[in-house]
Amino acid sequence: MQLNGKIAIVTGASSGIGAEFSKALTKKGCHVYGLARRSERLEQLQSRLGNHFTPVTLDINDHEKVEAWVDETFSKSPLPDILINNAGIGYFGAVDELAPEDWDTMIQTNLTSVFRLTRLIVPLMKKSDATNHIINIASVAGLLGNPNISGYNASKFAIRGFSESLMKELRNFRIKVTCVYPGSIATEFFDDHGGTHPNMMQGEDVANTITHILETPDNFLIDEITMRPLVPKPPNK
Numbered sequence: 001m002q003l004n005g006k007i008a009i010v011t012g013a014s015s016g017i018g019a020e021f022s023k024a025l026t027k028k029g030c031h032v033y034g035l036a037r038r039s040e041r042l043e044q045l046q047s048r049l050g051n052h053f054t055p056v057t058l059d060i061n062d063h064e065k066v067e068a069w070v071d072e073t074f075s076k077s078p079l080p081d082i083l084i085n086n087a088g089i090g091y092f093g094a095v096d097e098l099a100p101e102d103w104d105t106m107i108q109t110n111l112t113s114v115f116r117l118t119r120l121i122v123p124l125m126k127k128s129d130a131t132n133h134i135i136n137i138a139s140v141a142g143l144l145g146n147p148n149i150s151g152y153n154a155s156k157f158a159i160r161g162f163s164e165s166l167m168k169e170l171r172n173f174r175i176k177v178t179c180v181y182p183g184s185i186a187t188e189f190f191d192d193h194g195g196t197h198p199n200m201m202q203g204e205d206v207a208n209t210i211t212h213i214l215e216t217p218d219n220f221l222i223d224e225i226t227m228r229p230l231v232p233k234p235p236n237k
């Protein structure tokens with residue numbers, strides 16, 4: 001896909017890799033609708049990225065508001081070419097200590113709301129004769145189970161199945177689906193879990209890889225990609 005002039009929706013644009021995707025795509029000439037709850041952070045990003053970035057303050061778990069935004073925005077503006085389902089959260093801990101409400105919020109945010117937004121955008125993409133692209137941000141936790149992240153594992157394993165099914169369902173409508181499995185990236189995601197260290201991947205590098213995947217020729221599909229830091233351990237102090 002040639003990115004210049006394309007319309008992208010990025011969920012979780014207020015920080016981390018969502019902000020990096022927004023930066024990379026606006027630089028390529030896309031118009032990005034960046035969705036998240038923290039409006040101040042979105043506005044700060046807009047002041048850096050300019051008018052190619054539209055901040056959209058929305059909780060993706062508020063399905064009525066998300067549907068109203070999709071209806072209003074795309075009834076009068078060009079239809080979206082790219083959807084990056086990136087917003088996500090992690091609550092970690094032993095299974096007998098993980099609060100049921102934290103499980104519910106993880107499944108809601110990382111899985112159900114991905115389905116709810118995707119089902120609104122797919123009909124718009126089906127109207128287009130051009131190639132469109134949905135990118136789902138899973139995690140290596142969508143491939144490998146590990147202790148104390150059972151709820152996060154469950155939500156990201158589910159995104160893998162959702163993505164593979166969609167990929168086979170939508171390819172004949174010229175809609176690409178790519179599921180992304182990153183290892184640790186230095187973002188705010190780890191702020192509540194011991195912070196980051198310099199040997200994690202950098203969000204900018206993840207964003208450049210996603211840009212490359214979006215720019216591949218129309219009849220060329222990268223349906224899954226895993227990325228990891230080469231040496232994942234913190235440097236010795």
Ligand SMILES: NC(=O)c1ccc[n+]([C@@H]2O[C@H](COP(=O)([O-])OP(=O)(O)OC[C@H]3O[C@@H](n4cnc5c(N)ncnc54)[C@H](OP(=O)(O)O)[C@@H]3O)[C@@H](O)[C@H]2O)c1
Nearest residue numbers: 012014015016017036037038060087088139184185187189
């Ligand atoms: N960092 C890593 O090592 C890593 C590794 C593999 C996969 N991932 C995945 O990468 C994605 C992005 O994470 P990140 O590392 O960039 O962390 P981050 O900086 O914490 O970003 C998470 C984003 O999700 C948004 N978000 C969370 N709940 C939301 C809701 N209900 N409605 C709208 N937006 C919501 C947050 O915005 P607001 O708080 O403003 O709403 C924020 O913009 C997640 O899906 C995560 O699971 C991260």
